[in-house]
Amino acid sequence: MNHYFRLWLTSARYCIMRTLMFRADFFIWALVELFWMAVNLLMVSVIYQHTDTVAGWTKYQMMLLVGTSLLIQRFLMGFFWSSIFEMGRNIRSGHFDFFLAQPGNVMFMATTRKIDPDSMINSLVALSVVIYAARQLGLDPSATDLALYALLVVCGVIIHYSMLVLCITPAFWITSAQGIEGSYFTLSEFSRLPRQAFRGAANIAFVWILPVVIVSNAPASILLHGFDAGIVGWVLAITVLWFGLAVFVFQRGLRRYSSASS
Template identity: 35%
Template sequence: MNMSSEFKVQSSKSMGAPHSPFPIRHYLSLYGALWRNSVIRELGFKVNFLMWIIVEGLWFALQLTFIGVLYLHTENIGSWTKWQVVALVGTSHLIQQLFTAIFLTNLTALSEHIRTGKLDFMLLLPVNTRFLVSFRQVDLGGFVNAAGAVCVIGYALHRLDYVPGVAQVIGFLALIVVGILIHYSLMLMLSASSFWTVRAQGIVWGYYNLFNIARLPDEAFRGAFKAVFTFALPMLLVSNVPVKLLVDKLGSPFEMLLLTSLALLIFAASELLWRTALKRYTSASS
């Protein structure tokens, strides 16, 4: 079953179902259909799927090797020990790979949807267009790579001889979700610039490359650089705060509150920009 058929089946079901102000079950069903379509697509390109996992795994191993070499020449980076930084690299990789699995392919494709007119088809469906643009495809390889990151985090905790409490683990996972939400909202806004510029892949991929900044402790940065990547583009907060909570380095809840507040603010800004861009697009089309 191709993508158009999946949408038509799900759309017909939604039009025949009782109206609900919060059609959660419908969207879960639709997302399940999108997952099935993604699995079928990945099975059709097994070699590409495996190669991508291998490439990402080698890149992750290279980053861990860099940390090992770095700590041959120093005992600490600020107050961060070697295995705390390994946990940080693992967490940064986990966030990046989950984001890649769920959102990256979709957000980088938005400008192409606009250019080719595919977005017009999406607008005709009885489904929230932002949902469709954001979740249309799933990169299953990202989940495999994320599992590797979890293993590295677990090993780092073992080397630290530290077992976090249940509340710490739950808080860590919640902050991972918050961090992904920040990346999603910022990249959606960058992708939405396609409504004005038609092509915005360069900007979007440029932002994605900035993920590498999150792999070092915030204490390694100073001045304007640290301020920009803490408040304007909160790369450092996204990875550092969850790890600080997990390894008991968080001095106060301020950083958690700051991260959560920024996530809500950026998400609201992305929704406002999305609605403005979509309104402009539909007005121009009509």
């Protein structure tokens, strides 16, 4: 673990130095993300000017949910987004050879090489939204609840990471996986909706089969209602399942890779 941490730290140091060389680009993208987050929160405010609840969720409960979803997505984009989406282009071009020569696990090296400091900065904004909503609701979570919330947020990041890897990995078999890559953006939109809003087939599809809804609802539920062994156990189980599936499919795809020199 120490070896991999040092490898990641070296890559992170390089990314930060590169960001400092292009400060204008950093500030522009940070503002773009901040604007996008503000639009999501503004939409919540507009909706609740016309209703008191949505699927049983009040305004600040919904804001807590949206803030949690944004927090998970900012962590995903900060630590993994650029590396994973670049991986598809590298596979098609043959530049993926670079990662085969790295002193570490190929999947780790290919998906953690780049970080986005602008997304990491905006994760503080998302966390501020969660704290603000919790105070407006008068919540007083225990240390255990806060620890479980943090654990489930990490699980949410891992699940989204696994789904994103699965969306990119078909590039090992087909010429372009751009259509599949785009499907992730559509699925991620559901993470800001209450679980109770889904019924019938939609509940099966987006809560149980594709857990894009539960990954944000579960941490928010811990803060709102306290510890629930069923929810925590379910999220931990699907985290292991999706990550294991991502590793398995990636390794299968790696066997199909034809390097630039072959």
